[in-house]
Amino acid sequence: MSAGLVILVVIAIATAGFFIGRSRSLSAVNGNIRQLHSLPGYYGQTVFLAAAVPALLVAFGWLLLQPILVESQITNMIAPSDIAEGSSRGLVMADVRRIATGLDVAIATGALTEDQLGALSADQSDVRALLGSVGVALASEVKESVLVASKTYREMTATLRSAMAIIVILLSLGGAVFSLSRIKPDFRARNVSETAVKALLILSSTVAILTTIGIIASLLFETAHFFRLYPAKDFLFSLTWNPQFTGGSDLGILPLLWGTLYVSFVALVFAVPIGLLVAIYLSEYATRKVRSIVKPAIEILAGIPTIVYGLFALITVGPLLRDYFAQPLGLGTSSSSVMTAGIVMGIMLIPFVSSLSDDVINAVPQAMRDGSYGLGATQSETVKQVILPAALPGIVGAVLLAASRAIGETMIVVMGAGAAAKLDLNPFEAMTTITVKIVSQLTGDTEFASPETLVAFALGLSLFVVTLGLNVLALYIVRKYREQYE
Incomplete structure (x- = not known):
């Protein structure tokens, strides 16, 4: 059986x-x-x-x-x-x-x-x-x-x-x-049943905690193995990323870290202003009927698979930026670039920023709005001088959470930014990120005794530390300043 x-x-x-x-x-x-x-x-x-x-x-x-x-x-x-x-x-x-x-x-x-x-x-x-x-x-x-x-x-x-x-x-x-x-x-059957439910809840929490510990432990174990084969100093401070499975590899993380932060920065520059303005409009200016239509329409963007965004970057946005901006300005000839991946990723992040910011703005007490209006302030002055300062900690938290999402993105970068690991300020040049190289190092026939494969775990741990830091910073800001308005 x-x-x-x-x-x-x-x-x-x-x-x-x-x-x-x-x-x-x-x-x-x-x-x-x-x-x-x-x-x-x-x-x-x-x-x-x-x-x-x-x-x-x-x-x-x-x-x-x-x-x-x-x-x-x-x-x-x-x-x-x-x-x-x-x-x-x-x-x-x-x-x-x-x-x-x-x-x-x-x-x-x-x-x-x-x-x-x-x-x-x-x-x-x-x-x-x-x-x-x-x-x-x-x-x-x-x-x-x-x-x-x-x-x-x-x-x-x-x-x-x-x-x-x-x-x-x-x-x-x-x-x-x-x-x-x-x-x-x-x-006392009810006591037995409720005890079992409580045990189930504790078990579920324990599974989540143990899963996190297991992920961290596996990353730490393999990263330690990698650093026994490859110097940590060269990994952290080298300016060259050139893995050669036949030997003589240069596995510096700085070009990958630069590409990751550059693409994420471009995405946030595009997504944060648009997402914040959308949130202000929906929460303060839009009628109930308009809000019921616009908010779900924007949140549809969050449900689109990232591979679809990647195809959009490859077929539409990349050639458009190349033909109308990069080539006329003499900044590049490739459709794969930081700007391509950043803009498309920014489109993907708009619902993250707008939805979270909208919830934070709506959480500002109505009494603060009424007090501002009672003092003779206009609606725009109330938004600028009362609502946004009160909601600022939550908005900053939303931005940092969106940044964590951008840093961990892979498919859009693969299809929109290319795979070149280099340090460059030109946003119309092809670059790559940590997540892309993690995938490439673990693709195909891999031997988990070579530094060229084990470096993927060191990259993963580095990415985990960066995103964890951003999440902790977001939670710290939200918790510290939210108390002032409760």
């Missing part, structure tokens, strides 16, 4: 237990709900939780530990002589898993029977043909020991899967029966 089917059976048992538990609680008081400590639904929930939670935890733990146990046993069956020159034990184990999968598929499709499997030998010429017929391709000949290991792998996996199904289903049934036996009028 597959793991998915086992989980479905457990959910079915728990669901049935919910309805049985609810009915049992009502029958215990002859339908008089007032005699129950909790509502009938809570009694059903306790049965559902007792039937589902322990069984699913065991199932997930089993699925995590089973491959480790099986592979540790099978690895011991592979002798050093079975490992070809230039190969490794890990590659042999990959062949074992593929062969075991192929044997399962062959039996499922009728191409092989269990009796034939027992007599199957690596000396037979049809072994590779059999595996090929079910879509399993191997790079080397099948050795007898590898075939035996594959058969054992398949048998152990099937045995442990069956054992898991039996144990999990029995545990689910036992939990349901035990919970049903506890249903009495004075049983």
Whole structure:
């Protein structure tokens, strides 16, 4: 029985237990709900939780530990002589898993029977043909020991899967029966249910925190590995980015950092004024009907995929800037440039700035507007001298969050700014960013023992530090100055 089917059976048992538990609680008081400590639904929930939670935890733990146990046993069956020159034990184990999968598929499709499997030998010429017929391709000949290991792998996996199904289903049934036996009028089912919900909320928070810690730890570990192979001083202060997988690489981050900040600066110069003016108009001047139309129309920009923006930059904005600005002014001949990527990215950021700023401006108390009008100020004077100063911390936070979004963008830069890593002030020259080079360094056949590949993790950590700093700065500004207007 597959793991998915086992989980479905457990959910079915728990669901049935919910309805049985609810009915049992009502029958215990002859339908008089007032005699129950909790509502009938809570009694059903306790049965559902007792039937589902322990069984699913065991199932997930089993699925995590089973491959480790099986592979540790099978690895011991592979002798050093079975490992070809230039190969490794890990590659042999990959062949074992593929062969075991192929044997399962062959039996499922009728191409092989269990009796034939027992007599199957690596000396037979049809072994590779059999595996090929079910879509399993191997790079080397099948050795007898590898075939035996594959058969054992398949048998152990099937045995442990069956054992898991039996144990999990029995545990689910036992939990349901035990919970049903506890249903009495004075049983505090609501407390049990709310405790379980609280535990679920804590678990969800813990998962989010552990995920963040895992991301940071993986970046730090691989970055430390990179700095053992490549000097940190050269990475941080070199003005050249020239990775050569054959050796002699220059992996300085400064050209990439400059390109990232330059493109982001152009995007913010384009997006912030437009987004802020849109927010002021929607919150202070637009009628309710106009606002109901314009605001959703602008926010549609936030839902457009970045690859579409990239195509727009490549086909429309780039040639337009090249033909009407760069070439006539003698500033460049390429349609890929910082200005192209910056303008298109700025268009993408407009809804970020406008929506956040609009929410902040609307949060300014109406009493401040009324006080300004009472002193004889016009609407424009009120906006300039009262509303914007009051909303300034939130607006700055919105701008910094938009900057973090711009720094992490990839597709628009790939298609709009090019891939040249250089230090240049000309906005009509092609440049690149950190995110683009992370992708390029991890694309294709990569060997995670070379500095040219590991540098992607150092770049990722650098980008993480920059965006984290901007986010922390935004939160600090918002929290510090918001208190003055509450």
